[in-house]
Amino acid sequence: MKRKTSFQLPGKCLFITALVCCITYSHAQIKARITASQSQLAALCGTAKVKVVFACGDSLYFVDFSATTPQISKMNLTGPAYLPVISSDGNWIAYQTGDFHEGPSASQVKATAWIRELAVSGTAVKVADTAYVPRFVQNTSADTPEIVYATSVACPQNYCYTTGQTVKKKIVSKSPGSAEVVFNGGSYYGGLSWDNRYLNSAWDGGPNAFMLDLQGGTGLPQPIHTMRVKKNGTNIDTFVTVGACNPSRSASRIFTNTMMYYDFSSLAITAAKCFHPLLGTWGEHQLLFISRYDAEDLRVYNTPAERTIIPVDSTKGIGEAFGKEWHNPEWSNHPYYAVSGLSVDREWLVGGTWYQPDKSESIYLIDLKDSLCLKLIESTDTSFTSVVDFQNPFLWVEVPAGFQEDTTWLAKTIWERAGQGVINPYKPALYPMPGSTGSLHTEIAIYSLAGKKLASVSSAQDVSVFIREKLHALKSGTYLVVSTGDAGQRQIYRWVNVR
Numbered sequence: 001m002k003r004k005t006s007f008q009l010p011g012k013c014l015f016i017t018a019l020v021c022c023i024t025y026s027h028a029q030i031k032a033r034i035t036a037s038q039s040q041l042a043a044l045c046g047t048a049k050v051k052v053v054f055a056c057g058d059s060l061y062f063v064d065f066s067a068t069t070p071q072i073s074k075m076n077l078t079g080p081a082y083l084p085v086i087s088s089d090g091n092w093i094a095y096q097t098g099d100f101h102e103g104p105s106a107s108q109v110k111a112t113a114w115i116r117e118l119a120v121s122g123t124a125v126k127v128a129d130t131a132y133v134p135r136f137v138q139n140t141s142a143d144t145p146e147i148v149y150a151t152s153v154a155c156p157q158n159y160c161y162t163t164g165q166t167v168k169k170k171i172v173s174k175s176p177g178s179a180e181v182v183f184n185g186g187s188y189y190g191g192l193s194w195d196n197r198y199l200n201s202a203w204d205g206g207p208n209a210f211m212l213d214l215q216g217g218t219g220l221p222q223p224i225h226t227m228r229v230k231k232n233g234t235n236i237d238t239f240v241t242v243g244a245c246n247p248s249r250s251a252s253r254i255f256t257n258t259m260m261y262y263d264f265s266s267l268a269i270t271a272a273k274c275f276h277p278l279l280g281t282w283g284e285h286q287l288l289f290i291s292r293y294d295a296e297d298l299r300v301y302n303t304p305a306e307r308t309i310i311p312v313d314s315t316k317g318i319g320e321a322f323g324k325e326w327h328n329p330e331w332s333n334h335p336y337y338a339v340s341g342l343s344v345d346r347e348w349l350v351g352g353t354w355y356q357p358d359k360s361e362s363i364y365l366i367d368l369k370d371s372l373c374l375k376l377i378e379s380t381d382t383s384f385t386s387v388v389d390f391q392n393p394f395l396w397v398e399v400p401a402g403f404q405e406d407t408t409w410l411a412k413t414i415w416e417r418a419g420q421g422v423i424n425p426y427k428p429a430l431y432p433m434p435g436s437t438g439s440l441h442t443e444i445a446i447y448s449l450a451g452k453k454l455a456s457v458s459s460a461q462d463v464s465v466f467i468r469e470k471l472h473a474l475k476s477g478t479y480l481v482v483s484t485g486d487a488g489q490r491q492i493y494r495w496v497n498v499r
Contacts, residue, residue: 030061030072031388032378035378036375041065045334050365054341054377054392054393058080060095075122076121081097082095083095083133083134090398091118092117092145093118095134096114096131096132112127113131125171125174127169133149138192138194140170146169146171147169149166149167150165150189151165152164153187160186161210165184166181166199183199186201186221188201189247194252196214198211198250198256198259200247202244202245207223208244209225210224211257211259218492224291226242226295229272231274232275240272244261247259247261248260248261248331251331251334252410253405254405258410259290263284263287278415283325286303299368301371303324303342304364307324307344309323309324317348317350317354319346319383320346322346322356325343327341332395334399335368335405337367339376340364341363341391342363343360346384362377365395377390444484446470454470480492
């Protein structure tokens with residue numbers, strides 16, 4: 001019998017419980033109910049002016065929690081629709097039709113981006129014929145929203161940042177303007193930061209989460225999920241790259257060089273014979289991360305503790321829940337809040353055959369400042385034949401006039417919050433650079449700020465040993481680390497030694 005392994009980690013996301021009046025809504029394609037009250041939302045968010053949109057099957061649904069009687073409403077759309085997001089003023093949605101693709105693919109597939117009112121009925125306006133994962137540009141006026149999207153999912157070797165473009169279009173009087181190229185050297189799916197400086201990307205099966213600095217960078221993406229861990233037995237600091245997906249741009253007005261995503265578990269760390277002294281072990285999609293451009297992890301959010309999970313080996317095959325994970329997390333329009341589905345693995349014995357389907361059975365609002373979770377919607381059908389599977393939710397929370405964001409809430413790394421000193425991680429060139437013939441680097445060298453080469457390593461040498469013996473041996477101060485690719489490309493990193 002096939003079994004799935006489930007890791008457990010002490011919960012960091014507290015679940016808010018209360019007696020609420022659940023409103024059940026049934027449709028031919030969805031059986032679900034609202035589980036959050038207006039008073040709960042007001043207590044958590046300071047307002048009940050909250051909206052959520054999501055996909056289920058080929059259709060889009062939304063809830064306006066500020067309505068007199070909130071209900072789950074299906075949107076009248078022509079044909080299948082996916083990947084909905086809500087504009088900053090809460091009045092519009094952008095979404096994708098055609099093939100359900102958010103990259104990468106072995107070949108180009110057809111997808112079209114649209115914008116229309118967030119209502120049961122509305123007039124859809126085509127943004128672009130070849131457009132993937134449309135998202136609203138955050139810092140724009142309500143009467144002229146802008147949409148940013150990628151033009152390609154044909155990604156050789158899963159490197160989407162080497163193909164296509166990332167572009168945006170302004171919508172004026174429900175008519176799209178001309179395309180403006182945001183970045184000409186690749187397709188990024190995670191949206192733009194509030195200040196339009198950082199693009200974000202990561203993808204299912206991808207090697208990392210990436211950020212691109214459009215103003216001060218090298219034109220090459222920065223891998224940001226390279227985690228500082230310790231070697232088993234020696235406790236020596238080292239770095240392990242962990243695959244990640246589901247990128248989401250920062251909604252912070254202050255900490256714009258951050259992004260949210262989840263990863264494929266801690267197995268890459270344990271496989272490297274290392275351990276994470278703060279996070280321990282975790283399963284696939286079990287943790288949400290907010291990380292910074294310099295690859296420092298700032299916040300981590302575990303799945304809600306209220307969902308009861310039993311050991312898989314004790315199930316009888318009658319639909320017991322034996323695993324859970326986040327599903328399609330997104331940073332909302334408000335800096336302090338995010339939304340995510342919660343996918344549940346269930347064990348079924350049907351006709352003598354064991355099945356382990358997983359479906360996203362609920363949608364949670366996540367308070368990113370305080371690590372609180374509030375369940376907004378849940379499925380009322382968790383049977384083996386259920387078709388309820390919440391996909392790609394997006395949350396809108398009204399931002400009050402004169403809002404001033406806390407200047408400290410994302411200022412510390414998880415290491416600093418735990419009271420440990422910080423050494424900025426050095427991230428070697430782990431990926432073939434665009435235009436290269438495939439080798440990772442020909443040289444990595446350390447320079448003083450005065451330009452003196454202090455040490456170097458060739459591609460044939462062990463980079464981890466180089467980091468440990470050379471970089472960590474430096475005195476306190478600031479240094480430059482230069483990675484040179486086989487076609488002459490250079491990436492420059494700033495390394496700060498703290499003693």
